[in-house]
Amino acid sequence: xxDIFTPGNGxxxxxxxDFTDELNEAGIPPEMHGWLSANGVGPLVVKMGIRFSELxxxxxxxxxxxxxxxxxxxxxxGGAHLVLAETLGSFGAAVHAGPGRQALGIEIGATHHRAIAxxxxxxxxxxxxxxxxxxxxxxxxxxxxxxxxxxARITNMIRDAR
Numbered sequence: 001x002x003d004i005f006t007p008g009n010g011x012x013x014x015x016x017x018d019f020t021d022e023l024n025e026a027g028i029p030p031e032m033h034g035w036l037s038a039n040g041v042g043p044l045v046v047k048m049g050i051r052f053s054e055l056x057x058x059x060x061x062x063x064x065x066x067x068x069x070x071x072x073x074x075x076x077x078g079g080a081h082l083v084l085a086e087t088l089g090s091f092g093a094a095v096h097a098g099p100g101r102q103a104l105g106i107e108i109g110a111t112h113h114r115a116i117a118x119x120x121x122x123x124x125x126x127x128x129x130x131x132x133x134x135x136x137x138x139x140x141x142x143x144x145x146x147x148x149x150x151x152a153r154i155t156n157m158i159r160d161a162r
Contacts, residue, residue, distance in 0.1 A: 003145070027052035027062070035046075048083055057096035060088045060125040064117050074085040075115040081150040082110055085139035088125035089154030093135035096127075101137065110152035119144050125154075133158050 023033050026041045032055065040090030041050075054061040064084050070102040071077040086108055093103035122144075125137040136157060143161055 002086065022046060025052065027055075029055060034127050044083060045087055048080065048087075048141050050084060050087055052091075053092060053128045054093065057092050057130055058127045059137075060123075062088055062123050064121050064123065066116055066121060070117070075117050076121065076149070078112055078150075080083070081121075081141055082108060082117060082152065084121065084123040084141060085125070085152035085154055086151075087141050088123050088155060089135075089137040089152075092125055092127060092137050093156035093158065095133050098162055101158055102161045103158055105154060106157045107155040108152060112150045114143075114147060114149050116143050116149055122150060128153070133156075 010012055015032075019036065020033060022040040023036055026045060028041065029034060040046075049065045050062050052060065052062045062084065064080065066076045073097040086105055089108070090103055090105055097103050120140050122142075123139050123141045125139040128136040128138055136153065136155045139152040139154065140148060141152070142148055143145060
């Protein structure tokens with residue numbers, strides 16, 4: 001992965017806000033803190049309890065607890081699967097875009113294969129296409145036994161930051 005996160009390589013030299021604790025809690029590697037220091041990972045990522053363990057344009061992995069993200073029937077909300085998928089795909093697209101560019105989600109879809117009522121969900125995003133204007137990731141969500149819960153595909157548009 002190229003170093004676009006170190007001051008002097010396109011990353012801000014001084015953070016506008018200090019989201020260090022939030023970034024650490026979400027599992028963001030320290031070398032990416034400069035890039036994310038102005039906004040952190042976002043309030044929804046924090047609320048959902050999403051934690052990254054791998055973060056690159058090509059592959060991202062994060063976990064999310066079922067507890068607190070259930071729907072009324074006591075199982076993980078289908079929208080929670082999409083939040084995890086969109087978080088992974090959008091972060092991957094943003095890493096690919098680099099400094100001075102931004103990723104904007106333009107399409108997401110998912111198929112839910114199996115319900116889960118407790119435990120941890122792992123999302124693994126794999127790049128399908130890393131282009132100059134479009135980036136697409138497939139995201140597979142699994143339970144702690146490795147059983148597939150949901151499959152999503154997300155496409156982001158890359159443009160110059162405004």
